[in-house]
Amino acid sequence: MNARDASFDVVVAGRGAVGAATALGLAQVGLRVGWVGPAAPVPATEPQGWDSRVFALSPGTRELLRSLRVWDAMPAARIAPVYDMRVYGGPQADAPELHLDAYSGRIEALAWIVEHRMLVRTLDAAIGFAGVASIDDAVTAMRVDDGPLGAATLELASGRTLAAKLVVAADGADSTLRTLAGIAPQVRAYGQRGVVANFDTTLPHGDTAFQWFGEDLGVLALLPLPAASPERGRASMVWSAPDALAETLLSLSPEALAERVAEATHHTLGALTTITPAQSFALRLIRVPRLIAPRMVLVGDAAHAMHPLAGQGMNVGFGDVAVLLDVLRGREPYRELGDPLLWRRYERARREAVSLMQDATDGIKRAFGPLPAPLVGLRDLGWRAVARSDWMRRRMIAQAAR
C-alpha cells in the first residue's frame, strides 16, 4: 500500500511491543489501522544467541497475547516459566529472604521470561496477516480537528501525512506525540542504569528468579532462561546499578563481569560465563497529568515509565492495550472513534492501576536508597514482617499475576 497521504480509522505511532499489540488488537476488532514508526532492527529468523533484553511477562499479559493469537506462536523452547521468586532484603549472603511461589498463589506461574526481539518479531508476523499498513517513518507534527467530523493529521519525517479519527501514542518514554499534544510529563531520573546481560551458569536455576537489594548495589536480579541441560542453567541479569557502578560494569571484560555478578549473587547459580555483551538503559520515573488528549490516547511508556525492579513496565503497557480494546468493544454505535467520552472511560480505568504500580516500585526503590540509620532498622523489620506474612505474600503474588 502506498501510505502517502493515507487515511485510517486509527493510527498507532510507535513500533515497539506495546504499539505492535495495539495495532494488532485494533485490526482484529475490524478497524483500518496505520502503524507508523521507525522499523525495529529485528532479524527475520531466530538467531542462535539470546537477546539480553528480556521481559518477565505476567499472567495478565499472557492472557492478552493469547487473545491476540500471539502467545502460542512464540517458540515455547525459548520461554522460561518463573515458578518461584526469592527476594533478599540486603546484599549480604544471609539477608532476610522473601519467597513467592506460584503454587501457594494458585497460579500456573508467577511470570514467563520472554526475549524482546522474539516478542516483537512474533507480533510483527501477526500484523503482516492482519491487514495493518506498516509505515517506516517517524511522526514530526500533528494537527487536530476536534469537531464530530474531524480527524487528526500526522506529518511524518518523509513529508507524508496520515489522517485518522484517533491516534494512539505508543512512541515510548520520550514520546514526541505526547509533546505534540501539549502533555508535559514529570520526569525523575533514578540515578541508576539497568545493566542487562545473559550468562550460562554451572548450577540450574530451578525455574526461580532471584533478586537482591542494597544501597550501594542497587537492585540485582537473575531471571531464568531455558537451559541447555537440566544440570546447568542460563540466566538473564537485570542490574539496576547506581550510575558509577553501571559504568564500571559496562567497562569490564566478559570474564570479569561474570565473576563480579557471581560474587554479588553469592554464587547462587555457581560459576557464570557471559554469553551476551552487557547493554544498559537509563532508569526514570515518568508520570503524565493526562492519559488522553483530543483524538489521542497514550499507551505504554509514552503514558508511564517506572523502575524495573518489579518487572512491570511492559505489563502495565499491555494492561493499557487490554483496556483500550475493551473500551472499543463496548463503544456505542453512535459514538465516533475520537469521542472524548469514550477515552475518558479509558483514562478512568487506567489511572489508578498505573499510579499504584509507579508508587509501589518507587517506594521500594526509595526504601533501599540512602536512609537515616533508624529508618534502616525499621525497613529491615518491615521486610522481615512481610516475608513472614502469608497474607502479604499472597497479595503480592495476586498483584504480580495481573
Ligand SMILES: Cc1cc2nc3c(=O)[nH]c(=O)nc-3n(C[C@H](O)[C@H](O)[C@H](O)COP(=O)(O)OP(=O)(O)OC[C@H]3O[C@@H](n4cnc5c(N)ncnc54)[C@H](O)[C@@H]3O)c2cc1C
Ligand atoms: C532494564 C529494564 C528491564 C525491564 N524489564 C521489564 C520486565 O521484566 N517486564 C516488564 O513488563 N517491563 C520491563 N521493562 C519495561 C519495558 O522495557 C518497557 O515498559 C517497554 O519496553 C515499553 O514498550 P513501549 O512499546 O511502550 O516503548 P518502546 O519499546 O520504547 O517503543 C517505542 C517505539 O516508538 C518509536 N518512536 C519513537 N519516536 C517516534 C516517533 N516520533 N514516531 C513514531 N514512532 C516513534 C520508537 O522507535 C520505538 O520503536 C524493563 C525496562 C528496563 C529499562
